[in-house]
Amino acid sequence: MVVELEEHIKEADQKVINDFLASLGYKIAEVKTQKSHYLIAIGKNEFDIRKLGNKPGVMDVHRVSDEYKLVSRKWKAAPTIIDLGGGISVREGGFTMMAGPCSVESEEQISKIVDHLVDTGVPVLRGGAFKPRSSPYAFRGLGIEGLKMMYRIAHARGIKVISEVMEISQIADMFDYVDIFQVGARNTQNFNLLHELGKVDKPVLIKRGISGTIEELLQSAEYMFMSGNEKLILCERGIRTYEKATRNTLDLNAVPVLKEKSHLPVIVDPSHGIGIREFVEPMALASVLAGADGVIVEIHEKPEEAASDGQQTLNFEESGMLFKKMNDVFAMKKSW
Amino acid sequence: MVVELEEHIKEADQKVINDFLASLGYKIAEVKTQKSHYLIAIGKNEFDIRKLGNKPGVMDVHRVSDEYKLVSRKWKAAPTIIDLGGGISVREGGFTMMAGPCSVESEEQISKIVDHLVDTGVPVLRGGAFKPRSSPYAFRGLGIEGLKMMYRIAHARGIKVISEVMEISQIADMFDYVDIFQVGARNTQNFNLLHELGKVDKPVLIKRGISGTIEELLQSAEYMFMSGNEKLILCERGIRTYEKATRNTLDLNAVPVLKEKSHLPVIVDPSHGIGIREFVEPMALASVLAGADGVIVEIHEKPEEAASDGQQTLNFEESGMLFKKMNDVFAMKKSW
Amino acid sequence: MVVELEEHIKEADQKVINDFLASLGYKIAEVKTQKSHYLIAIGKNEFDIRKLGNKPGVMDVHRVSDEYKLVSRKWKAAPTIIDLGGGISVREGGFTMMAGPCSVESEEQISKIVDHLVDTGVPVLRGGAFKPRSSPYAFRGLGIEGLKMMYRIAHARGIKVISEVMEISQIADMFDYVDIFQVGARNTQNFNLLHELGKVDKPVLIKRGISGTIEELLQSAEYMFMSGNEKLILCERGIRTYEKATRNTLDLNAVPVLKEKSHLPVIVDPSHGIGIREFVEPMALASVLAGADGVIVEIHEKPEEAASDGQQTLNFEESGMLFKKMNDVFAMKKSW
């Protein structure tokens, strides 16, 4: 059960509520986010919910039986809007394109990509400064200096930046140089990292785990939400299955399911999802109609020379065409 | 290697070709389909392919290293067109909608659905007469009488019929009452059944196995092709994964992969694929942009009263809307 | 609910029982096996079960809520014993080794293997006469003549024979030349085949599907049981997962689970299960302690020359050692 409290609830009123719930055998977790103040009550005793709703200091009460509460649509039907400033947002009813290289490599690389984003109307630049790699012998990214450079070039042209954070100690360093923190698939259940990101006043995009369930993704978002951060974006990026004809199995089924279960916006990453360049376009287009609120796509001026993930990266011509088509599809969808 | 022979090749010429291949250590499978005459040569010795191409009686030669040969686009680049008569076909460049109930239940049921198909421009009726069921205690269908009734009502209105065949002995009984035989996911590797369907002069739609790979689906199609039947349709219907929020994981990634690997048309079954009524529409729409050549959807006048699979079945209002939207999307796609 | 009826129940008594169950809203399936006579009643209404147990003609009644009934241990706690004659059986409390080549190839091959089985105390010979193959261009076996030869050589030495049946039409041909029919992983849900095998008075070993659940395996066994055949053996043979370091993922977890859920004996196939020769021994030995009632192992005099599956086949020295160790382990287990 989720109980939303009034902003300036009196201590005595809150004690009454706590005692009432405790007397019914409920365990209580108090949650203060950047936007609001909640009690999460965990228990099973039946009682007339109006007895709680009538108490002074209570704004709203909902029963939510899911393992996640605050990110559930049962609690909050209105979709969450992630405002990135400058008229750019991630939200239901919009379609936000994010694109950029797998790894930040050089100023020239980033400048050309930012020009391309401006030309094609893509408002958010992605780019990895810290790269998680299965093999310890693979390229691990330019680090914080790469991020600063990317941020400087992008912001000079009004483009927002999303980049992956891998470790608690990077949060403070990265804070001033990202508009959205990204949590990668290997860290989706790094609960300490999630807890710290919950304290940060900046949006976080969290990817589904490599073989994470839809419920686990929502529980991981709940971790951040209950630590204080409501500005969350969910991202489907492909799951691990027995099928090896594609890098991962992009699970577009997750899109309508997540949209129904949660009020958070949902983004699709077709590049990692299918992992093969010539199939990124059909899967990206399909994402729009599956109900995604945006996509995040890997692009590079010369994919064959990219420091990582070139085999799933679009060049400028391919991506320019894709952005145009996605806009067409989204416009048609809005017209229905 | 695939060698296409001239229609009336002389026996002596064919012997020369056989001897030539045998001398190089190749094993030869001779394939006569309803359309053509092939030699499939399995082996690894290198030789100048022109020495074979020049021989009398040889029309065409291609190296195909896949485990499947005749269904590969490496052999035949031109897409296969499945002509159902009456101006109806399944083919690349078209989008063929198929719809109907999970199980044939009654004349009234079928009549109403056929009216709905005519009204909404859907040319093919699906309906199960023989039902494969995991539990021996579940409803197993009306059998051949149900199929005859369905065929009669549909054909009276110009609608074609697709229905599942589960067993060799049913092929002859069903032959006059289907326009397309359907092979279900549990029979995708029932090789004896495939062999017999290969001898039949009627299109066959084959579903991907419950946890079948893309390659296995193509190999199963190859079984039918090499037994003589070139009129084959591939169908993605969801695979089994660890994710239980949906009935199956509809693998739309398979669509562009199959389209690239094979010249056969590819259909998507979103109803079984995701298995939850409210999510069928987004996945069906996404299928169009993933590159499918059609869909097969479960519909029923009153899904809540359906004898089977009601939880994934659309009613007439929902399906009418979906058919219209799919046409819109396909028209936009053609315009690009 | 399972109701076991007396052997010569009077028609009038049975009608009373049927009417009683129908009046409670139960649907009834009547099952006559080679051993007994049952009613399977499907429904949910609560009632005092003694009212049914007291009726004339009723021997026993049990509530069984699983999707499978007659193969459940909730119905029949005593383990099923499969008597093969000649003092050989498959059963809980015993450990039955089965071994032989993937494919029957020649008289010489079979003679040498039978000698080896006799020498090492293995009572059952396996060998494929009809081979299901994913690729239509692979070796498909010697057919019925191979089976007859295998049966003749094995029976001359007191060895029993198990071989795979792929198709209804093969049942009659094979009947006189097998002691156990084997249903392969690709046919586990070939319900028409199961139905026909249910009418046969000969044991059937059924393998778990390639990605079959434990529950589906039990439901498939139920199909045969309710068609009349109680002489069933379950076989774990590895499932399909994302892990590609092994051919399949032999799921030994299934062994204790199946043993708890069903009264049928459970056999393990480590050869297909892990699919790599040097790892067959550890997995076979582990199977004994996981609780298996036997194993079925691929052996060949010269695995590197086998017509199929050589990479997972043990030679005589390896298999002789393995048989001895399995006996040691089983003896220790019995001593606990």
Next chain:
Amino acid sequence: MVVELEEHIKEADQKVINDFLASLGYKIAEVKTQKSHYLIAIGKNEFDIRKLGNKPGVMDVHRVSDEYKLVSRKWKAAPTIIDLGGGISVREGGFTMMAGPCSVESEEQISKIVDHLVDTGVPVLRGGAFKPRSSPYAFRGLGIEGLKMMYRIAHARGIKVISEVMEISQIADMFDYVDIFQVGARNTQNFNLLHELGKVDKPVLIKRGISGTIEELLQSAEYMFMSGNEKLILCERGIRTYEKATRNTLDLNAVPVLKEKSHLPVIVDPSHGIGIREFVEPMALASVLAGADGVIVEIHEKPEEAASDGQQTLNFEESGMLFKKMNDVFAMKKSW
């Protein structure tokens, strides 16, 4: 390629080696572990390996084409021995039992368990002080104070301690109170954590990821090894599959595969692996014969009252019996 250097190699000699490899197009990673000094050379050019082996300062050279190098048996055939002091070790040729509660709960709980371990000859106590939980509302452990208490009680009786580390910041706090750090399945690809654990002079047991491949587990171990820590233990703990009859699918196949590919010892966790109390014993026993060098088992005086994971936890009677049987099986295995 792995090049082991002499302990006090001259700078000039090392430069010669570096230049030689660079001239062949190899990239070089220099690795100094607590035991030795290596160059890892990544490249593909062919050359006579003796030209490198002959150079001053080179102790040994091996080609290792795997994605992991230093943990490979191709590099180091001799098994790694993890010496815990007090005559206790984890190693091939031994069988080390580890047992304890999922979560540390109280002094009384730990004291009773330690008594039980001493009585039954189990040398290592497991117990979670920091608990990773999918749901933010679940019990998260007693923290560092719980660990200190556990360590004090265990060491007073000569028992070693293993406990999970979730976050870099915990390493220093935990260092004095564990004999083995444990990396949980959700952190197997937390590369920053692995990097830091590589700098620690204490054994680390790393679990396979929730859906991690065998190769990924070895690559994760390689991360720690190349950061300096050679005292590594691999642990199979069940993978995620479609099968839901068990909590996870304990993949015993991984045991012989890991033992062949790596020189590191391999432990099995049957408790998380199958996740159901009555099936822990058969899977633990099976692990011994699959080739494991030890097990880690969850036990509790009263599993039904455990703060977490009670459904997969053995009581003292059950675990005492299991320890005895595992010793019997291991003794038999050694006798072969």
